[in-house]
Amino acid sequence: MSETELKHISEDYQWGFADEVEPEVKLKGLTPEVVRAISEIKGEPDWLLEFRLKALETYFEKPWPRWGPDLAELERQMDDFYYYVKPPARENARSWDEVPEEIRRTYEKLGIPEAEQKVLAGVGAQYDSEMVYHSIKEELEKQGVIFKSIEDGVREHEDLFREYFAKVVPPTDNKFAALNSALFSGGSFVYVPPGVEVEVPLQAYFRVNTEGFGQFERTLIIVDEGAKVHYIEGCTAPIYTTEALHTGVIEIIVRKGAESRYTTIQNWPINMYNLVTQRALVEEGGYHMWLDGNLGSKVTMKYPSSVLRGPGARSEILSIAFAGDGQHLDTGAKLIFAAPETSGSIVSKSISKGEGRSSYRGLVKVLSRADRARVNVECDALLVNENSKTDTYPYMEIANETASVGHEATVSRLADDQIFYLTTRGIPEDEAAALIVRGFIEPVAKELPLEFAVELNRLIELEMEGSVG
C-alpha cells in the first residue's frame, strides 16, 4: 500500500493517530526467552510459566490454517513483531488521574471516561500489552463482583482462576489460541457471585499504540449460578504501513440459570490481523449472547462459539461484519448442542463494500444426546458494489433425529431502486446508502446498548461516504 493510499484511508479512520509514548519494555520475536520474560515481569507462579512454554510448543507444532483468508503475509512477518510492549504507566490505576496524561488523553478522545460515568458499571483500559486502568463501581465490589485485569486475577484469586482458566479454550484448540496462551497479557478476569445481577455493562477497551505490535489479551468470565452480566469490548489502533496483530482469547463460563452477554464493537484500522477465539460454556438453564460487531481490520477470523452443556441451556449469536476495500472478514459462529432441550440461534449480517470480502463460516453441531435441540441459522449478505464479494460456509452435523434445525441464507445487492426511492425524498445518496445498510443490520444492532448503536450507525455512515454513485 502506498503512503498516499494510506493517507486517504486514514482520513476516514478517526482513530488512526498514534501517541508519542516511549514504552518501558519492548520484547521482539517469538521465542521461549520472550515468553519467560513476560512471565517474569508479571511475577507469575511456575505453573503458569510452564503452561505458557508448553503453549508455545503447541503453537509451533500446529500448522497454519490453509482454509479461509490468506495469512501468508502474516506468516512471513511472525518473527518481526513486538510480542510484549509495556507502556510507561502503572498497572490497573483505579483513577484516571493516575494514568499518564498522553495515554489518558487518548481514552478521553475515545470517550471512555465519559461513558464510564454515564452508562457503565466498570471499565478496563488496555494500552498495548497492559491494562493501565481498571475500575468497578464500589457497590458491585461490595456484592463480591470481581472485575480485574487478568494479572490481578492470577495474583489475587489464583485458585478460582486456575479452576477455570484454559478449560473452555485450551491451547490445543487452534494455532492462535496456542499463541495467545503463550503470550497473553492484559484482558479481564470477571467473577459474578451467585444471584448477583450486574445491570449495567462492564467494558474493556483495547488500544494498540506501538507499530509492529501484537496484542494478546485474555479474558476469563465466570457467571455463577443465577447471576447476570453484560461485558462489552471495544478496540482501535493507529494506522501504520506495517501489519499489526491482535489475537485474543475469551473464555466464558455461564453456570446454572445464569445469563451473560458479550458485546464486541471492534473498529480496527486496515493493517490489523485480527484472529480471535471466543467461547462460552453454558450450563443448565443458562443463557449466553454473543453480539459481535466487526468493522475494519485487514483480516478477521472470528467465530464466537457457545457450547450448550446443560439441559435447557440457550444461546444466541448475533454478528455484523463490514468488509471494505482490501479487507477480508471471515466471521461466523459455532453452536454445539450437548444436552437435551437446548436451543440456539445464529443471525449473521455481512456487508461487503468496494473490493471487500466477507465470509460467513458457521458450525452447528447437535450431539446424539441433545434430544429436542432447536436451532435456527440466518445469514444475510449485502453487497454494496459490483466487485464486492461474499461467501457462505455453513456446516451442520446433526446426530439426533429429534432436533429441529432451520437454515436460511440470502445475498442481496444495494439496489439502485432503493437508493432512487430514498433520494426522491430529499435524502442525499450517501445517506440513503447508509440508511439501507443500517436497516439491513437493524435486527442485530437493536440489541446493542443505545450509545453503542449510535456509534455503530456513525461508523457505517463514515464507511458509506462516497461508496455509491
Place this chain on the structure above:
Amino acid sequence: MTKMLEIRDLWINVDGRPILKGVNLTIPRGEVHALMGPNGAGKSTLGKVIAGDPSYQVVKGEVLLDGENILGLEPDERARKGLFLAFQYPVEVPGVTIANFLRLALQARFGREVPLTEFYAKLQRAVEVLEWDEAYLTRYLNEGFSGGEKKRNEILQLMVLEPAYAILDETDSGLDIDALKIVAGGVNAMRGPDFGALVITHYQRLLGYIVPDVVHVMMDGRIVKTGGRELALELEERGYDWLGEEVGAQEAT
C-alpha cells in the same frame, strides 16, 4: 411570475429508443392536472424523469421548477426544492422504520433539525386524514405491505414532506374503493394555492375523488390533447382509440 412546474419540449430515450417525444406541460401551483393515456404512452417515464431517475437519458428539453431548470440536479436536490413523486411501485427498505425515515427526509427537505414534537404533530395529522393506525409508523418502510398500504404510505410521505409539486404515478392502481377515497382525501388535504400536482392515471375513477383542473392525454410519448375534467369522462366512455385516429389525421394533414 407565477410559480409553476414547466416541462418544455422534453425528449427521452431508453436504450437508444425514444420514449418521450417532445412533451410540453405546465402545472401552475394551485392546480391539479391529470395525465391520462393508454399503457406504454410514457406517463410513468415522465414522472420518473421529472424526479431524476438516473436510468433515463435526457436527449433534449427542460424541466423548470419555479423557473429553474432541474434536469441537471440529483433526485435529492430536486426533492429539497419541493418536488415529490408518489411511486407506482413503492420500494421496500427493510429495517428502516417509516418514522425514522420520514424524520430524516423531513430534516433533509428543510435543511434543519426538526424537533420531535413538530414532527409528530405532522405525522399525527397525516395518519388521521389517512385513517391509518399509528402502529404503521414503527413498521419497516413498505416491507410486507399490501399494495394498498404502500400507496397509503406514499400519501403519508406526501403530507409530511409538504412539497410544492407532487407527481402521483398511478396511485389508484391496486386500491379498492374505500382505500381510494381515503388516499384521495389525503391529496385533497394538500390542495391550496402553494401546491400543484400531476395525477397520472389510467382511469377516470380516481378523478371522481381528486377532481382535476386540467386533463392531459398522452399517447406515444406526446401530449395529444388537453381539456377540462369533462375530457376524462369522454375518455372513460370512448376509450383512447378515437384520439389516436384524430391525432393521426392531424399529423397526416
